[in-house]
Amino acid sequence: MTKTETANMRNIRWGLIGATFIARDWMIPAFRNTGGTIASILSSSPERAADFAKASDIPLGTTNLDTLLGGDIDAVYISTTNELHVPQALAAIKAGKHVLCEKPLAVDFAGAREMVEAAATAGLVFATNHHLRNSGAHRAMREAITSGRIGRPLFAKVAHARYLPEFLQGWRLTNPEKGAGVILDITTHDVDSLRHILGENPKSVLCMTQTGTLASGAIEDGAMSLIEFDSGLVAQTHDAFTTKFASTSLEIHGTEGSLIGTDCMTQDPIGEVVLRTAEGEETLSIDRTNLYERSLRAFGRAVAGIGEPSASGVDGLWSLATGLAAVESGRSGQRVAVYI
Structure with a gap:
C-alpha cells in the first residue's frame, strides 16, 4: 500500500455477518492487509460462531445481530445466504453502519433497491462485493x-x-x-x-x-x-x-x-x-494486486469521503x-x- 493510499483511506472496524468460507479464506486476510480491524463475527450457530471467532482471532462470536451492530464497528460485511441480505443490511443501515454486501444483493429486485436507497438516504456507503x-x-x-x-x-x-x-x-x-x-x-x-x-x-x-x-x-x-x-x-x-x-x-x-x-x-x-x-x-x-484488497481500499476511501467504492449498490442492482x-x-x- 502506498503512502498516498494510506493517507486517503480510513481504517475500518468491521463486523462480519456470516461465518462463511469467502469470509475466512478471502476477506479476512484482505481486511487485515488493508489495515482493517475485525471486531466480531455473526453466525446462526453458536458453536460455529465461537469456533470461527477463535480460529480467525476475532474477539467476539455471536448469533445476535443486535449485539454485533451495537458493538464498536464502523461497517459490516455480509456474506450470508442471499435471502438474508436485505433484512441484515437494513438493520445495519438503521444502526448507522456502512455496508459491503456479497452479490447477488437479494433474491428479488425490490428488496435490493430498498437497501441501496436506504443507505443513500442515511448518507452511508453501500458497496457490492463484485471482486x-x-x-x-x-x-x-x-x-x-x-x-x-x-x-x-x-x-x-x-x-x-x-x-x-x-x-x-x-x-x-x-x-x-x-x-x-x-x-x-x-x-x-x-x-x-x-x-x-x-x-x-x-x-x-x-x-x-x-x-x-x-x-x-x-x-x-x-x-x-x-x-x-x-x-x-x-x-x-x-x-x-x-x-x-x-x-x-x-x-x-x-x-x-x-x-x-x-x-x-x-x-x-x-x-x-x-x-x-x-x-x-x-x-x-x-x-x-489482490482483487479484494483493491476493493477494500476503495471502500475505505469512500467512507472517508474520497471517491466511490469499486462496485456500488447501483452496480449490484x-x-x-x-x-x-x-x-x-x-x-x-x-x-x-x-x-x-
Missing part, C-alpha cells in the same frame, strides 16, 4: 477500450463455467428461496465485469439453461446467455457448475482490434490479456436485474428487457 472488476486483467481491458485501441466494441464472449466444489453443493443446487442456480451465482459476475469493462449497461437478455447434472428440480446448473447492451454490442456468456475441466476467458472484439483475456474470471490476480490489431499482437501489462431477467428468459424462452 472481478478489481482484476488487473479487466482493468487493462477497460483502459484499452477507453483509449480506443480496438475501435468500437461489437461483440463480447465470457467463459465462466466451472465445477462447483462439493463443500458448496448445498443450497446453491437445491433451494430457490435462497437464490439457488448458476445465474444468480455466476452470470451476475459476468454482467458486472462487462458493464465495468465496456462502460455501458445491458438492455435485454436471452438465456437457455441446463439442469439435472448437479442441481435438482428446475434449478439451472448451466446457462448460456446472449446479452444486448445499449450500444448494440452483443455478449455471450457461458456459466456452469458442472464442467470439471473448463478454463475461463473474456474476449472483446471491436472494429479495429480484439482483446483476448485468458484465466481472468478468477479470484486470484492472474490471467493474461492479448491485444490483436492490424499491427500484430501485444501482451498488455497487468497489475497483480444492474447485475441482479440482469440475472433475474436471465432466469425469467431461461424459463419462458423469450428475450427479457433489463432495467433498474
Whole structure:
C-alpha cells in the first residue's frame, strides 16, 4: 500500500455477518492487509460462531445481530445466504453502519433497491462485493477500450463455467428461496465485469439453461446467455457448475482490434490479456494486486469521503436485474428487457 493510499483511506472496524468460507479464506486476510480491524463475527450457530471467532482471532462470536451492530464497528460485511441480505443490511443501515454486501444483493429486485436507497438516504456507503472488476486483467481491458485501441466494441464472449466444489453443493443446487442456480451465482459476475469493462449497461437478455447434472428440480446448473447492451454490442456468456475441466476467458472484439483475456474470471490476480490489431499482437501489462484488497481500499476511501467504492449498490442492482431477467428468459424462452 502506498503512502498516498494510506493517507486517503480510513481504517475500518468491521463486523462480519456470516461465518462463511469467502469470509475466512478471502476477506479476512484482505481486511487485515488493508489495515482493517475485525471486531466480531455473526453466525446462526453458536458453536460455529465461537469456533470461527477463535480460529480467525476475532474477539467476539455471536448469533445476535443486535449485539454485533451495537458493538464498536464502523461497517459490516455480509456474506450470508442471499435471502438474508436485505433484512441484515437494513438493520445495519438503521444502526448507522456502512455496508459491503456479497452479490447477488437479494433474491428479488425490490428488496435490493430498498437497501441501496436506504443507505443513500442515511448518507452511508453501500458497496457490492463484485471482486472481478478489481482484476488487473479487466482493468487493462477497460483502459484499452477507453483509449480506443480496438475501435468500437461489437461483440463480447465470457467463459465462466466451472465445477462447483462439493463443500458448496448445498443450497446453491437445491433451494430457490435462497437464490439457488448458476445465474444468480455466476452470470451476475459476468454482467458486472462487462458493464465495468465496456462502460455501458445491458438492455435485454436471452438465456437457455441446463439442469439435472448437479442441481435438482428446475434449478439451472448451466446457462448460456446472449446479452444486448445499449450500444448494440452483443455478449455471450457461458456459466456452469458442472464442467470439471473448463478454463475461463473474456474476449472483446471491436472494429479495429480484439482483446483476448485468458484465466481472468478468477479470484486470484492472474490471467493474461492479448491485444490483436492490424499491427500484430501485444501482451498488455497487468497489475497483480489482490482483487479484494483493491476493493477494500476503495471502500475505505469512500467512507472517508474520497471517491466511490469499486462496485456500488447501483452496480449490484444492474447485475441482479440482469440475472433475474436471465432466469425469467431461461424459463419462458423469450428475450427479457433489463432495467433498474
